[in-house]
Amino acid sequence: MDNSSQYEVSLLSAINMLARAWTRVKEETIANCFRACGFMENSGDASPCAPVEVQTNELDDGSFRVALGDVRFDEYVAVDSNVETCGPLTDSEIVQMVRPHDCIPENDNDDDDIGNDPPPRAVDELIDYRLLKCQRIENKVLGTVDFVDDDHQIVFRTCEKEKGRNILQIGTCSPDRAVQVAKLVEKDVAGIDVNMGCPKEFSIKGGMGAALLTQTDKVKAILTALVQSTELPITCKIRVLEKLEDTLALGKLIESTGVKAIGVHGRTKEERPQHANRNAVIKALAEHVNIPIIAK
Numbered sequence: 082m083d084n085s086s087q088y089e090v091s092l093l094s095a096i097n098m099l100a101r102a103w104t105r106v107k108e109e110t111i112a113n114c115f116r117a118c119g120f121m122e123n124s125g126d127a128s129p130c131a132p133v134e135v136q137t138n139e140l141d142d143g144s145f146r147v148a149l150g151d152v153r154f155d156e157y158v159a160v161d162s163n164v165e166t167c168g169p170l171t172d173s174e175i176v177q178m179v180r181p182h183d184c185i186p187e188n189d190n191d192d193d194d195i196g197n198d199p200p201p202r203a204v205d206e207l208i209d210y211r212l213l214k215c216q217r218i219e220n221k222v223l224g225t226v227d228f229v230d231d232d233h234q235i236v237f238r239t240c241e242k243e244k245g246r247n248i249l250q251i252g253t254c255s256p257d258r259a260v261q262v263a264k265l266v267e268k269d270v271a272g273i274d275v276n277m278g279c280p281k282e283f284s285i286k287g288g289m290g291a292a293l294l295t296q297t298d299k300v301k302a303i304l305t306a307l308v309q310s311t312e313l314p315i316t317c318k319i320r321v322l323e324k325l326e327d328t329l330a331l332g333k334l335i336e337s338t339g340v341k342a343i344g345v346h347g348r349t350k351e352e353r354p355q356h357a358n359r360n361a362v363i364k365a366l367a368e369h370v371n372i373p374i375i376a377k
Contacts, residue, residue, distance in 0.1 A: 208289070209251055209258040211236055212265060226269050239269050250274040250318070254288035254299065256306035263311040272314040272341075273307060280320070280350040291320055291350035297334055304338035316375075318344035321362045328362055329369045342373040 215228035215236050228237040239247060249270045253259040263273050277300065279290030293300050300317075307315045317340055322328045335343055345366060347358035360376075367374040 207237060207249070207251055208287070209253040209255065209262050212251070212262050213258060215265070217265060217269075228265070237266075244269055245271050248272045248274050248316070250276050252276050252279065252284055252287070252289040253303060254293065256299075256302045259303050260306050260310045263307055263313060267311050267313050270313070272316060273311070274344065275303060275307070275315070275317040278318045278320040278344075278346050278350070294319060294322060294331065294350065297331065300331070301334055301338055304335060304340055308339035314341040316340055316342045316344060318346065320346045320348060320350050321359050321366075323349055325362055325365060328366055332366045332370045332374075336370045336372050340372065342375055343370070344375040344377065346377045 211230070212228060214230045216230075218227045218229050219225075220227050223240075225238050225240045227235050230236050237249075247270050249266055249272070251259065251262055251273065253262070253275060259273075259275065266273075276284070276290050277293040279285075281290065284290030285292045288296075293303075304315060304317060315338075317335060319331065319335070322331065332343060343366075345363050347360055347363050348356055349359075363374065363376045367376075
């Protein structure tokens with residue numbers, strides 16, 4: 082991107098650019114992006130850089146007050162020049178993208194069975210459709226493996242050093258697509274984790290995430306297909322169900338597919354951080370199955 086050029090983009094396009102570059106830009110760039118897009122903190126305090134004036138409706142996403150409209154996105158790219166764009170998304174999808182994803186946390190003190198190397202860590206969740214539009218390209222200049230979509234945008238990037246450390250979490254509702262994703266990335270990641278716990282609207286409407294918690298036939302089909310199609314270790318993340326017996330039954334079904342571990346969020350799909358974590362349910366599940374339970 083030529084920093085001396087002038088760019089006129091819509092608010093959603095600007096957030097789109099920020100979302101795609103989220104893990105690669107500096108904090109000051111992120112701050113400038115939000116200011117340029119008309120974001121102000123809910124506290125109402127004046128921003129160090131005055132937001133662009135716009136005249137259309139406001140959207141409150143719980144963290145920022147967003148004024149929708151056209152904004153100028155020129156001087157704010159000076160800190161970093163590698164901001165990239167991606168294909169068209171809905172406003173709700175973009176709001177979800179610019180928030181940090183809910184991943185299985187690292188445990189820096191657990192060396193597991195991989196010598197002195199850091200333990201595998203979860204990377205951001207990707208939806209199967211998005212990855213399947215990508216071509217795997219080995220970038221000889223940077224020494225990276227890039228998964229690039231039809232619009233020449235990098236959807237996922239990794240490198241040889243990370244190969245044995247990253248667990249790729251995917252959102253899916255299809256055994257066939259899940260297997261295709263596994264085949265696409267199996268040379269470049271340490272394992273595949275299926276997100277069966279995300280309660281967000283875009284995930285539920287797509288039949289992914291927490292929508293799978295009560296679709297046991299589909300859960301079994303997806304996980305069984307993955308286990309049988311790749312040598313990568315397969316795991317999944319779930320939330321607890323309202324009834325203990327249903328949670329235990331789901332855990333036993335998941336175990337029967339051959340997955341290596343289950344990540345458990347100790348709240349139901351309706352519950353949020355202000356609700357107490359159901360630690361007793363997680364403990365009961367850990368005692369009920371014979372595979373590791375990763376508690377959250």
